[in-house]
Amino acid sequence: MATRTVAVLVGSLRKDSYNRKLGQALARLAAPSLEFRFVEIGDLPLYNQDLDAAYPPAATRLKEQVRAADAVLFLTPEYNRAIPGVLKNAIDWGSRPYGQSAWAGKPAAIAGASVGAVGTAAAQQQLRAILGYLDMPTLGQPEVFLHFKDGLIDDQGTITNEGTQKFLQGFVTKFTAWIEQISPAKG
Secondary structure (H helix, E strand, C coil): CCCEEEEEEECCCCCCCHHHHHHHHHHHHCCCCEEEEECCCCCCCCCCHHHCCCCCHHHHHHHHHHHHCCEEEEECCCECCECCHHHHHHHHHHHCCCCCCCCCCCCEEEEEEECCCCCCHHHHHHHHHHHHHCCCCECCCCCEEEECCCCCECCCCCECCHHHHHHHHHHHHHHHHHHHHHCCCCC
16 A cells, blocks of 8 residues: 555644644554654744735645645644634635635544543534535544543653543544545555
């Protein structure tokens, strides 16, 4: 099987982000046929349509990284029952100017971690609506609303709970199959 690349966007800029740890854990669980590439979004200026004619270098880099990927994984916290502004900003930069979206047709998956009991359910629902508009076929099941507790995932991406590890392994396996279903490898 050919190696497929996954652009990973983490909607939290926090140094010790639960969602970054979740992404690292998912990358460790992935088969060798998937390569997870974390895309920096914290350096993007706020989207401004006036800049469409002279795209900032950080926005150009984002679009190039997304275009080079076979799929996209969004890891989102939930801020005030919505996706974080930094994630929405990255999505806007990647979709503009009109007709030049880097997202269109890319298989996607969403996961999120939070200390709250409901995880990131509301943010993920909002993100699903956005991805539908952007023409990104998004994995429906399993949904990952991870209730994060200290020590659940260490700094190296090791999952310390066997049940959580099994569940997340199932998610990665389904995402891998989803990528292949939506965008079969050529060759």
